[in-house]
Amino acid sequence: MLALWQNSGNGLYAQQDRDQAPTNYHARLKVADDGSFAFSTVRPVSYKVPDDGPAGDMLRVLGRDAWRPAHLHMIIQAPGHRPLITEFFPEDDEHLDGDAVFGVRAGLVLPFSRAVDRAALPAVLAARDSLPMPVWSATLNLALAPA
Numbered sequence: 001m002l003a004l005w006q007n008s009g010n011g012l013y014a015q016q017d018r019d020q021a022p023t024n025y026h027a028r029l030k031v032a033d034d035g036s037f038a039f040s041t042v043r044p045v046s047y048k049v050p051d052d053g054p055a056g057d058m059l060r061v062l063g064r065d066a067w068r069p070a071h072l073h074m075i076i077q078a079p080g081h082r083p084l085i086t087e088f089f090p091e092d093d094e095h096l097d098g099d100a101v102f103g104v105r106a107g108l109v110l111p112f113s114r115a116v117d118r119a120a121l122p123a124v125l126a127a128r129d130s131l132p133m134p135v136w137s138a139t140l141n142l143a144l145a146p147a
């Protein structure tokens, strides 16, 4: 099972935005028997963590800004394996080197490529034939640790 969540194009998560349904940009996917999966979503955007309280005061004292690079959160679970809770960042985000919460690791940064040919998208992608092309595309190769 794979669960994912992200912010919307306005930079806000559903729980921060009264105009979004509570489950907006949240999904659970069933992974195929061979471990493969594919999904489509909007590209997440960079956003500022709330900086109107103590966390903002601390960031200002440290001379840091409140930006987080765009990312997609995931929880991956499989029988006999330890769950993996992580996030992935597009390699072209301008805030990779200044993440307010220090979440960026080299192994979590992915190239996003511009796909113009729908035939190049994974055949198992449910929206493959209906996506407005071109789209951004990224490939994840994940390995879970044994339990």
Ligand SMILES: [Fe+2]
Binding pocket: 071, 073
């Ligand atoms: Fe986030």
